[in-house]
Amino acid sequence: MSSVNKKALSETDIISKFIMPAVKEAGWDDMTQIRQEVKLRDGKVVVRGMVAARKKVKSADIVLYHKPSIPLAVIEAKANKHEVGKGMQQGLDYAKLLDVPFVFASNGDGFIFHDKTSPQRLETEIRLEDFPTPAQLWAKYCAYKGYKDSQLPIITQDYYDDGSGKSPRYYQLQAINKTVEAVSSGKDRILLVMATGTGKTYTAFQIIWRLWKAKAKKRILFLADRNVLVDQTRINDFQPFGQAMTKIMGRKVDPAYEVHLALYQALTGPDESQKAYKQVDPDFFDLIVIDECHRGSASEESAWREILEYFNTATQIGLTATPKETDEVSNIDYFGDPVYMYSLKEGIEDGFLAPYKVVRVDLDIDLQGWRPTKGLIDKHGHEVDDRIYNQKDFDRTLVIDERTQLVAETITNYLKRTDPLAKTIVFCNDIDHAERMRRALINCNPEQYAKNDKYVMKITGDDAVGKAQLDNFINPKRTYPVIATTSELMTTGVDAKTCKLVVLDQNIQSMTKFKQIIGRGTRIDDKFGKLWFTILDFKKATELFADERFDGIPEKVISTRPSDINDDDSDFDDIIEGHVSEDEETPSSNETDFNSGDREFDFPEDDGSPQTGWDDEEETTVTKYHVNGVAVKKVGERVQYYDEDGKLVTESFKDYTKKTLTKSFASLDEFIKRWNSSERKQAIIDELESEGIIWEVLEAEVGKELDPFDMICHVVFDQPPLTRKERANNVKKRNYFNKYSEMAQAVLNELLNKYSDEGVEALESKDALKTGKVVEFGRPIEIAKKGFGGKKEYEAAIAELEKAIYDTTPDKSA
Structure with missing residues (x-):
């Protein structure tokens, strides 16, 4: 060498x-x-x-x-x-x-x-x-x-490889390895925190596979609280376990299998006869993996916790996207600090999760409140209490038909402007609200409904017809249903990869629930063109993005009542306003439906019955009024984007471009020097695109079709722009081509016209001499030889032409 x-x-x-x-x-x-x-x-x-x-x-x-x-x-x-x-x-x-x-x-x-x-x-x-x-x-x-020698057989066990080339992503491999290391060292309570859409179940499978194959764990229980989660796991990620795996059905634990998948509800219940897990000895399972462990397993009073405590000698691994920390529920207290965390922000930065834009819609009655006229009777014959109703009341204690209609019209108009067949989830306050929203959306979309009567479906826990369409909704290959109205059922466990629009018309105070709902849109599906999603927010829920707990472990949250707080303690204003009831959606043991008589259990959601609230020490039943004839208007619509710092910002794309590129180019001179010294201008254009500069959007906002060079000079450095046509004409005015042969002049003139129409890429393309009128002069090799003297001379001429196009010296011919 x-x-x-x-x-x-x-x-x-x-x-x-x-x-x-x-x-x-x-x-x-x-x-x-x-x-x-x-x-x-x-x-x-x-x-x-x-x-x-x-x-x-x-x-x-x-x-x-x-x-x-x-x-x-x-x-x-x-x-x-x-x-x-x-x-x-x-x-x-x-x-x-x-x-x-x-x-x-x-x-x-x-x-x-x-x-x-x-x-x-x-x-x-x-x-x-x-x-x-x-x-x-x-x-x-x-x-x-x-590492100790005794750990090495477990640590060095390979993950499952199906031969397709798929392997764990870097963060999944870290999560797998750190968990396997922890188990090999004897740790028996382990917590993994991974954002929704980052492959928690696949990660869990690889952990179980390695421990099982290494014979470190022989009988494994995978626990979930939704039937759809168990079935998705069994059919998809856990499929390689094959005949060694079973789903616990009919409240019977079959010891012939090694890997058991189960609903918590199928293993336990309020009656002793329903506690199926007691059919086996406490040391029957030596590994238990708890999916979505934030929802109930951490609560000491929950029926779920009794399963974990019964099998307390087993290694227990909790999976969650949203760690739960309140004064009553803490999965960190139970499992310990996470061995690994991968956040939503990291997922978006790495390109594994879809970013979002937020369209915040403000309605006049939401901002100003609404007060009924004295003695107003609602649609059901009840006199409406005389007070000011605000955003938290609407669709909880007061239904206004015109508000529902305006929300439905706004959703419809957004879809018409973008993609009428974009998968959409509308989160409502309760089942009653979801049904009314379904009707309003159908009435707003008669043409789409005529094409398919499943264009809009209510998918809630009480509706067998709607629940039967859930698989079709989440299947990218199925067009219908397009819009799903729901309240609780679709907050978690719904792998809707192609969901492009998440509508928030629900009062969301729980950070846990907010993260779960946002997670419905964060999955990316390149095959079906799903790279990002929109959040259409009618209830100011997206203000939670600014909460520091949104992308990390929450601090302990204390739930309390106003009567427990001194009147002069202003630190508790948010609690008084009801902003911190983190545990409001966590199902308790007595909420579980054990009466259906078979193995298909799911948590019921709000059934639309009157809501209960509290005032001082007394709980009161709140009546839901239903009125119409109220004028409702949109008073504002604001668009925000997820920026490079993980924050929502309201800014134009011009602002984004300027902020991004001033980090790379401190001055106009520096940019021009870099541009002129580059052998291929397209390389710089590609580099700028990799920084997120989207030329079509920039052109639309600036209002002119500019060369990328002029676009940057204008937007970033406030220079007066020249169009490509103006640059091409300036070259021609200088009699630039006179030094070349007649054939070379004709070729360069044609290429300059192509630049004027298409941009610098037309000059630098390897097919530049194979298109347009240039082909009339012969094959590329003939043109280069006859017109310029050879390939190198032709390339030098193109480089010189580009230099003339981007000449920033004053025009001497003017």
């Missing part, structure tokens, strides 16, 4: 000619221990208007593994023109995602070795021939982790 000019080699050449040979020479097996171009993130989706673009992400050059389930090291390469450690910071970023202690950076001359297991000397330079062997790195890794 001594004759090779390293400085002239590309990064790819450096990897193939120097780095990979050094790694293989050290004994690493490229079939099982080496992966190249490891893509760890999908690329964040940036949304503006009705257009979305993914930011481009880089891949880790090389990742080294002990086994596919255990990454050990990252190698980041750079071309030889760079210093040997140039890629270290990039490599450290990948190492953090993979949770590995070893990073190597190289330019082909040697390696900089970053070793977290040696804190006294973190980074050293080593020769190519001194690259560590697999045994050396594994020994250092085990010592760093503190």
